[in-house]
Amino acid sequence: MLDGYLPFLLDGARVTVLVTVASFAGAMLLGLAGAAAMLSSRRLPRVVARILATVLRGVPELVLILLVYYGLPIIVQRLMPADGARFAFDPFTAGVLTLSLIYGAFTAEVFRGAYLALPRGQVEAARAVGMRPTRIATRIILPQMLPLCLSGLSNIWMVIVKATALMSTIQLDELMRKANLAAGATRKPFDMILGAALIYLLITVLSTLVQYRLARASSNRRPKRHVV
Numbered sequence: 001m002l003d004g005y006l007p008f009l010l011d012g013a014r015v016t017v018l019v020t021v022a023s024f025a026g027a028m029l030l031g032l033a034g035a036a037a038m039l040s041s042r043r044l045p046r047v048v049a050r051i052l053a054t055v056l057r058g059v060p061e062l063v064l065i066l067l068v069y070y071g072l073p074i075i076v077q078r079l080m081p082a083d084g085a086r087f088a089f090d091p092f093t094a095g096v097l098t099l100s101l102i103y104g105a106f107t108a109e110v111f112r113g114a115y116l117a118l119p120r121g122q123v124e125a126a127r128a129v130g131m132r133p134t135r136i137a138t139r140i141i142l143p144q145m146l147p148l149c150l151s152g153l154s155n156i157w158m159v160i161v162k163a164t165a166l167m168s169t170i171q172l173d174e175l176m177r178k179a180n181l182a183a184g185a186t187r188k189p190f191d192m193i194l195g196a197a198l199i200y201l202l203i204t205v206l207s208t209l210v211q212y213r214l215a216r217a218s219s220n221r222r223p224k225r226h227v228v
Contacts (some may be wrong), residue, residue, distance in 0.1 A: 002195050005182040009192070012178030013199050016164045019095055019174060023160050026100025028153075031107025038112050049108070056105040062166050064102060069094040069170045091172035099163055103156050110152035114145040147218040154211040161203055175199060 002009070037049035056064070072094075073087045080087075089097075118141065126136045168177035179196035183189035 001191050002182075003186050003188070003191075005186065005192065006195070008182055009175060009178050009195055009199060012173060012175035012196075013203065015092075015173055016161070016175045017203065019092065019099070019164045019167060019172070020157070020161050022096045023099035023103065023164075024157055026096060027103040027107045027156065027160070030100055030104025031111050034104060034108030035111035035115060038108060039115060053105040053108060056102050061098070061102055061163055062169065065095065065098045065166055065170060068098045091167065091170045094170060095164070095167040095172050099160055102163075103160055106156055107153065110149050110156070111145065113152075114148035115141065117148055118144055150211070150215055150218055157207060157211075158204060161200070161207065165200075
């Protein structure tokens with residue numbers, strides 16, 4: 001069926017997983033920063049965070065990928081002119097940066113919602129006993145937020161896995177581009193695209209199993225309420 005191109009496709013799957021992991025990590029970091037800005041007591045960070053989130057969530061992923069890959073180097077080149085120097089993104093960096101920005105906006109909303117769901121009394125008690133803000137965040141807020149975020153973060157992971165297929169438009173050698181190259185070489189587009197689809201499905205199934213285990217572990221760590 002794949003005419004010996006399975007290793008070729010699996011190499012593309014390896015790049016897909018790398019892009020997904022890097023983009024998800026970037027989205028987590030940007031999401032925390034975005035949620036902190038949205039929850040800030042100052043007006044300027046809230047407004048800026050809302051505007052960026054609206055833009056990143058409103059413009060299609062493919063358009064943003066092309067803007068970052070082709071447009072951002074042009075902007076940098078014009079702002080920082082240098083004799084004979086040429087600024088350019090490699091496809092991997094451009095893809096990871098774009099997906100991190102896009103899904104960082106969605107992740108910020110997940111973190112924001114989880115924070116608002118936390119009981120206010122614990123944070124107020126920690127402040128009353130003199131705990132520093134960083135210690136409150138690492139010891140009280142984040143450990144309780146993450147179980148509440150797990151479902152939303154799992155969905156974002158799945159969406160990023162599928163969004164990596166758009167990276168083929170900027171010649172990143174991920175799974176979809178490898179499938180297209182194999183289809184052109186063998187003249188069997190259906191077989192190669194079907195093979196890629198099955199590999200995507202395998203990644204999704206494995207991700208679902210990991211998420212299920214994380215959800216069970218998270219539920220087991222939660223304190224049980226006893227009804228008197």
